[in-house]
Amino acid sequence: MLSEQSTATVRATLPAVGGALGTITERFYAGLFAAHPELLRDLFNRGNQAAGTQRQALAGSVAAFATHLLEHPGQRPDAMLRRIAHKHASLGVAPEQYAVVHEHLFAAIAEVLGDAVTPEVAAAWDEVYWLMANALIAVEQRLREERGGHTWRTWEVVERVAETEDVATFRLRPADGGPVREFLAGQYVSVRVALADGARQKRQYSLSGVPGPGLRQISVKRVRESGAPAGEVSNHLHAHVRVGDVLELSEPYGDLVLDAASDTPLLLASAGIGVTPMTAMLAHLADSGHRAPVTVVHGDRSPAAHALRADHQAYAGKLPDAAVHFWYEHDAPADAHSGLVDLTGVAVAPGTHAYLCGPLPFMRAVRTQLIAKGVAPADVHYEVFGPDLWLAGQD
Template identity: 50%
Template structure:
């Protein structure tokens, strides 16, 4: 892919004003979301309002825009491609359309003017508008390719699926096995991907959430494993996870988007480390299931951290799958107090030569584990992190 370039005049302006925009980026995106939702309340159905309330979404958008501008003005900045790929997959899972980008651009540039005031001269506004449209065009093109590969478009993303089975997996964790309600085809997917699930809440809001697929492909169904989010320190409970736990049962239907996600198992036969914590075990379960069915001689190391044995979801299933492999071992840590990330002994985890690591869990956990793997000699490009929510790992 040829990287986009700013025009000469815009390049100099963006480079000069980037420090100011970076310092005010989260404030800008906060103003942006408020203005856009006020003018287009229908877009509320596409955004996780929990992340809006905590500020996680505006922080993630601010970080992405700044990272893109940084890459446009500094060839030594981190590549933006992995971030763009992650955003594109998320957008496709929600049915984002190309014609929605002008709406976003108009309100985002309006927010820049509101926050930075007189500093936003016509030349500055034009330069940052160019940044936005370069980013938008890159995402629109990437999303078009993903829609084409899936054989769908934004208008046909959402389908009704029936809950064929509901199963308790652990404390506050339930699996839902889904089949098409229209008896249609179950789409292909790659182990490690997720689906979006949209539910109509009691207050009338429709809210989407992404859940990893917790079984591999080829089973004639899709399965998600959902941990109920209980609010801590005065925070509210998770609206969608609570609704699924309390109100969705066998033979109910759910509105489901297509499989998406860029952090997927590579079918290259290389040794694999699945390093997870909490409900981050779900994409690893799909990867292990796929390996057990298609490449049972592959070298696999599983390392999982959990608060308590009664919260360890899919434990028996993972043990069964591991037992069917010819070269696999499993390590588990349970919390005994203190920092949740500190209970995993990264130095105790076997690292086969040429291992490729897949991480999933809370952001502090993944950051700590990634640093430990790099310290032990695993190249950064061989460490892949699945991020739940709008954050960025690395």
């Protein structure tokens, strides 16, 4: 891992570098996009760039990786790397792009820290960067090879369903009529669309169910935030994509997948559009004959805003030992709870593995309650839509 000399230098400079990472990443992206505008147009999420969340995620991942190297010199943070690698592989990030990132990132470090970046400091952080980059390149290459190489495939929309006012489900089949690879419940695909300004933006959407042999299904929430480019892809899909239209999809990726024996109790907790991977997981559990207890938890604004609500209930109803708990802020029916998700009265079986998807405040609150109920922190798994700000020191 990190050499002895570089370890001492990184340990001494981590507070200064870590404290400046926000400014460094801001300068980095400005320089990167000035030199390579095609990356902002066709690779990076323009909404996340405008909001600054991608900068936070990058700073957090670099700091987390460096800290791990210092605190656990004999280990590699594979969980963090695997999560990033899945996202990169689904977007089609190429190995040679890491050299481009290195050039502009280290130019930003030198610009922000000035004379503090001695040759020794630069060499130590260069070692940190390439340890992380080469590990990601290797994992991403393996992921692509497992899927026959990264290619974009054209899919035809065969059905569109209005789940709620703001969520639409698109069912798709390959336009070439070829076979469809199986996916693991909880995974997502990248969708690439051509926008009016010529950009080919990509977004990742969970596979929200099992619609039938040879089909894929995604459920897309329209982001109504004002000001471009927030929600530009979701609004494009809602406004322009109908039955008979085509979309470009990647193969399925993602590491939030069910990995439990048939006798393992499970808890699937979601909020809002975080329901999408959970419905796929429930469908898988029902099809595979899962017999251990399954606790289903979901929070939403109202029953009318609860996308895939019928599927959520139906799949859970097929399980022999399932308990369903829904919370609604408004218009809660008699069989649901009013307000925000609160696990105080929810029984959690010993040895439960929990899977969470939803806004970060929701997942932090649920995780805290689960740990208080005796669930091991290592058995609480999560999925974040967009840049992983949990890694950015927000936990």
